[in-house]
Amino acid sequence: MRKHFTRRRKLLAIGGVAALGLAxxxxxxxxxxxxxxxxxxxxxxxxxPGTAVPNEGGDDWDTLYADTTGPAGASTAFTGIxxxxxxxxxxxxxxxxxxxxxxxxxxxxxGSNPDKAEILNAYAAAYxxxxxxxxxxxxxxxxxxxxxxYAVNGATNVGFWFTxxxxxxxxxxxxxxxxxxxxxxxxxEFTIGGTTPGVQVWRWDPAGTGPTCPSxxxxxxxxxxxxxxxxxxxxxxxxxxxxxACAITNGSGTTVPWPYDxxxxxxxxxxxxxxxxxxxxxxxxRLSGGARPCLSNFVAETRSSPSTxxxxxxxxxxxxxxxxxxxxxxxxxxxxxxxxxxxxxxxxEVFGGSSSPSNDAHVDVTLTSANGATPVINAAASTCDxxxxxxxxxxxxxxxxxxxxxxxxxxxxxxxxxxxxxxFVVTTNGQAGNSGTVVKRFVDAKITLSPLTDTNxxxxxxxxxxxxxxxxxxxAGFVPAAVGHVxxxxxxxxGAVVTPNNSGTTCHVASPPDPAGSDNLDNDGRCTVAFTSxxxxxxxxxxxxxxxxxxxxxxxxxxxxxxxxxxxxxxxxKEFKAGTITWVKHDDLGALLGGATFEVCRTHVWDSNAAAxxxxxxxxxxxxxxxxLTDTPDVTTPDADNDxxxxxxxxxxxGTYTIRETVAPAGYALDPDTETVVLNTTTTTGPTNIIFVDxxxxxxIVFTCNTSTExxxxxxxDESPLVNGGVKDTQAPGSLTAEQETFICGLxxxxxxxPRGNHTYQVTIPKP
Numbered sequence: 001m002r003k004h005f006t007r008r009r010k011l012l013a014i015g016g017v018a019a020l021g022l023a024x025x026x027x028x029x030x031x032x033x034x035x036x037x038x039x040x041x042x043x044x045x046x047x048x049p050g051t052a053v054p055n056e057g058g059d060d061w062d063t064l065y066a067d068t069t070g071p072a073g074a075s076t077a078f079t080g081i082x083x084x085x086x087x088x089x090x091x092x093x094x095x096x097x098x099x100x101x102x103x104x105x106x107x108x109x110x111g112s113n114p115d116k117a118e119i120l121n122a123y124a125a126a127y128x129x130x131x132x133x134x135x136x137x138x139x140x141x142x143x144x145x146x147x148x149x150y151a152v153n154g155a156t157n158v159g160f161w162f163t164x165x166x167x168x169x170x171x172x173x174x175x176x177x178x179x180x181x182x183x184x185x186x187x188x189e190f191t192i193g194g195t196t197p198g199v200q201v202w203r204w205d206p207a208g209t210g211p212t213c214p215s216x217x218x219x220x221x222x223x224x225x226x227x228x229x230x231x232x233x234x235x236x237x238x239x240x241x242x243x244x245a246c247a248i249t250n251g252s253g254t255t256v257p258w259p260y261d262x263x264x265x266x267x268x269x270x271x272x273x274x275x276x277x278x279x280x281x282x283x284x285x286r287l288s289g290g291a292r293p294c295l296s297n298f299v300a301e302t303r304s305s306p307s308t309x310x311x312x313x314x315x316x317x318x319x320x321x322x323x324x325x326x327x328x329x330x331x332x333x334x335x336x337x338x339x340x341x342x343x344x345x346x347x348x349e350v351f352g353g354s355s356s357p358s359n360d361a362h363v364d365v366t367l368t369s370a371n372g373a374t375p376v377i378n379a380a381a382s383t384c385d386x387x388x389x390x391x392x393x394x395x396x397x398x399x400x401x402x403x404x405x406x407x408x409x410x411x412x413x414x415x416x417x418x419x420x421x422x423x424f425v426v427t428t429n430g431q432a433g434n435s436g437t438v439v440k441r442f443v444d445a446k447i448t449l450s451p452l453t454d455t456n457x458x459x460x461x462x463x464x465x466x467x468x469x470x471x472x473x474x475x476a477g478f479v480p481a482a483v484g485h486v487x488x489x490x491x492x493x494x495g496a497v498v499t500p501n502n503s504g505t506t507c508h509v510a511s512p513p514d515p516a517g518s519d520n521l522d523n524d525g526r527c528t529v530a531f532t533s534x535x536x537x538x539x540x541x542x543x544x545x546x547x548x549x550x551x552x553x554x555x556x557x558x559x560x561x562x563x564x565x566x567x568x569x570x571x572x573x574k575e576f577k578a579g580t581i582t583w584v585k586h587d588d589l590g591a592l593l594g595g596a597t598f599e600v601c602r603t604h605v606w607d608s609n610a611a612a613x614x615x616x617x618x619x620x621x622x623x624x625x626x627x628x629l630t631d632t633p634d635v636t637t638p639d640a641d642n643d644x645x646x647x648x649x650x651x652x653x654x655g656t657y658t659i660r661e662t663v664a665p666a667g668y669a670l671d672p673d674t675e676t677v678v679l680n681t682t683t684t685t686g687p688t689n690i691i692f693v694d695x696x697x698x699x700x701i702v703f704t705c706n707t708s709t710e711x712x713x714x715x716x717x718d719e720s721p722l723v724n725g726g727v728k729d730t731q732a733p734g735s736l737t738a739e740q741e742t743f744i745c746g747l748x749x750x751x752x753x754x755p756r757g758n759h760t761y762q763v764t765i766p767k768p
Contacts, residue, residue: 033246033281034058034129037074038144040246040281043254061146061279062257064125076352077126079298079318081258084119090169092301092312099159099185099202099301100226100308103167106175113302113314115151115263116190121256122147122300122316124160128352129283139285141292141352146279147300147316148256148272149190151263157306158278160186161299164422168297168317179204182293182421187306188247190278199245199280201287202226202308226308244287247280292351294323294422323351325358325417325424326433329365334441334554340402341440345384347395347415349424350433357395361417362388365399371475373407373442384413403442406473412437444471445481445558446567447545455575455681456608457654461501461532464488464572466543468525468560472551478567480525484547485517488529496537496576504530507543517546535651536578542571579652579679583659583690585626585645587668588756592645593694594628597663600638600649604656606680613656613678623662624649654679661692668694669753697753704765718762 033040037058039047044061059073065081072078084090089110096105112118123146128139145160161167162184165177183204200217213224252274260270285292298320304311331343347361365384367375377399383390384397391397403409414427430436448467456462466486469478488507490498500509507527508517520527533539544561564570581600587593601621604613624647627639641648660674671693677686704713 033283037127037129040248040279042248042250044256061123065257075125075127077320077322079124079320082122082316082318084316090315092315097312098309103175103178107173108169109173116154117156117302117313118150119300119302119314119316120148120150120260124298124320126322140283141285142281142283144281148260148277152273152275156190157303158188158190159301159303162295163297164294166297167299181205186282189306199247201245201282244283249275250277292420294420295320323419325349325419325426327413327415327426327428328435329411329413329428329438332438334443334551334556336556336558337404337406337442337444338402340400343399343411343438345397345413347391347417349417349419358417359393360389361391361415363390363397363413363415366412368410369407371407371473372405373403373409374405375401375403375409377401406442406444406471408473409440410437441473441551443473443549443556445547445560447543447560447562448569449543449562449572452569452572455577457606457681458534458536458576458578459532459653460608461530462574463504463528463530464541465526465528466507468521468545470549481521481547483519484521484545486520486527486543486545487514488543490531491540492533492537494537495535496533496539497535498539499532501530533576536576539574540571577681577684579654579684581649581657581677581686582688583647586691586693588693588695593665594626594644595665596626596661598624599660599662600624601658602655603658606654608681664694667697669697695755700754713765716764
């Protein structure tokens with residue numbers, strides 16, 4: 001609040017009357033109104049400053065009238081030139097329409113007044129002049145006022161009300177508003193041909209005490225109560241302008257720049273005859289003991305006499321916004337859900353066009369949510385919700401709140417601001433210096449991975465998709481993020497070793513994440529990471545996104561990670577599976593038989609996406625030798641089982657395999673069968689009942705001997721059925737020594753690789 005200093009002095013000579021225009025020009029030292037603020041010289045024209053004529057510096061009415069681009073001249077408030085041409089509806093009526101009675105008793109009609117009492121135009125302006133008691137510490141409030149009338153055929157009395165409340169005619173003949181203590185009334189006589197107008201200044205103060213004023217008041221009667229019992233502070237002077245009040249009429253014809261047409265016509269050029277123009281001024285601060293009341297309304301009137309209870313005649317009113325208040329609320333922004341936000345409200349008092357923070361205002365803030373926002377106020381951190389005066393020395397208070405859900409929160413404020421004894425209630429309506437409302441937008445984002453769980457065969461390429469969505473709090477829900485940077489981590493466990501596929505990866509694979517990375521989302525708010533593992537195990541994928549959300553010129557940085565909360569998915573888990581095939585080798589008696597060699601071929605591979613076996617060409621074949629009875633498996637063969645006659649293939653790519661024996665152990669026949677094993681993500685282990693059987697082989701020896709000579713005899717042997725080539729001939733006699741023949745006795749006639757079973761042979765011994 002603006003601070004005021006109390007003057008410690010006796011009120012001396014603080015009223016007065018204006019002399020003739022000529023007399024005023026000859027007595028420059030007679031007034032204390034500042035000469036360089038406004039001209040009180042009996043006309044409306046701005047004269048050159050710096051002359052020897054009193055009150056010839058500063059603005060004049062034509063300065064204010066011509067200034068349409070901004071504040072009028074150097075004034076802090078200007079009513080404008082308020083026209084009231086006759087006939088008009090602004091005529092007082094009734095016995096209650098008197099200055100010493102309150103406004104509710106006033107009445108008006110659409111009627112006429114005596115020509116000399118008919119106001120054509122009225123005007124008032126306020127200035128902040130130098131303080132005559134404490135220079136540099138505060139400014140005096142100086143009011144200037146004037147009017148011109150329709151006819152000059154006789155003197156009339158004028159009055160000028162400066163009130164705190166708006167006083168204006170209402171339909172039905174009444175008036176709005178009431179008087180408040182501090183309302184100021186200036187009374188003067190509108191003279192004929194330049195005779196002296198007397199000036200009286202009264203202040204509305206019905207609760208005050210004081211003696212009753214005499215019928216003729218002088219400066220010695222300051223503080224007396226008017227004759228009708230309403231106490232006003234009264235000033236009176238005669239002869240020249242007193243120190244703090246002055247008025248004058250035009251002693252000769254003058255011109256005004258605004259439309260003016262007096263009675264009788266012929267004055268279309270704005271020429272005002274002598275006695276038709278009236279102007280004056282008062283230093284209200286000095287007259288009020290240093291106070292500067294909050295004035296907002298101006299009423300010019302004509303009256304039947306200079307008495308305070310004179311019958312009122314014509315009136316003109318206008319706004320006179322000398323003081324007021326404003327309130328601003330700031331903090332429009334964008335936040336992610338759950339973050340606290342602060343709206344800051346500033347209450348200002350305005351006086352004479354100058355705004356300064358109020359330190360004794362009360363502010364109320366209203367939060368209005370939309371599109372799903374649920375604002376929660378942090379009362380401990382807020383001050384706008386405190387009772388009583390809740391602003392600091394800078395006129396500010398704060399409201400701190402958050403929302404766990406997306407949407408908008410609109411903040412509006414209402415401030416009750418005391419200014420110079422009057423309280424103004426202002427709102428953030430975007431008018432008259434007040435800000436508009438502010439909007440806090442709560443936004444959200446989420447990142448989800450898909451698929452969250454999946455199973456592939458080893459070496460199969462796997463793709464995890466990261467989808468990033470944002471919710472702008474506009475009611476549209478989650479939509480793909482336009483810009484963002486996603487970092488992905490892949491961790492293998494249980495034997496899996498991640499092998500990246502860069503050609504299928506658009507996310508950034510890094511650990512730790514890179515928050516400063518560039519945008520890697522497509523138009524669908526998506527990026528991918530591709531990888532495989534050549535060994536069985538599990539790969540866990542997690543992702544973090546850093547993105548900036550911009551709405552309405554405000555930007556919020558948001559980070560989301562796959563932590564399973566707030567709409568974010570958990571990390572994705574990829575299981576890579578390998579196949580296992582086992583079989584055994586038996587002989588024909590069911591005993592394990594070691595030493596065989598097999599060929600294993602992968603003819604198809606398993607496609608997890610299509611859930612189908614896909615033919616490959618050429619087949620992928622490899623040799624598997626029996627890793628027989630060794631302490632350490634032979635790394636040159638894929639057989640992982642080092643037991644006699646047992647085979648085990650591990651870490652196989654899922655697919656379809658064929659198994660056939662290529663080399664049988666010595667003395668055994670090959671198993672002619674081919675086994676087929678199908679491996680997929682559901683069945684990763686082949687059947688356990690695959691058995692290859694190699695029967696044992698025997699040699700059948702047929703020989704014929706001459707029992708008398710113990711020598712071989714040529715013979716022929718037929719096997720039935722023919723198994724091994726049909727007829728076998730014995731070695732002809734004489735090819736071996738007698739001893740050999742005797743020993744082997746026809747061993748050459750043999751049948752190798754005979755399996756167990758019954759065999760039939762026919763031996764033919766030729767005749768001698």
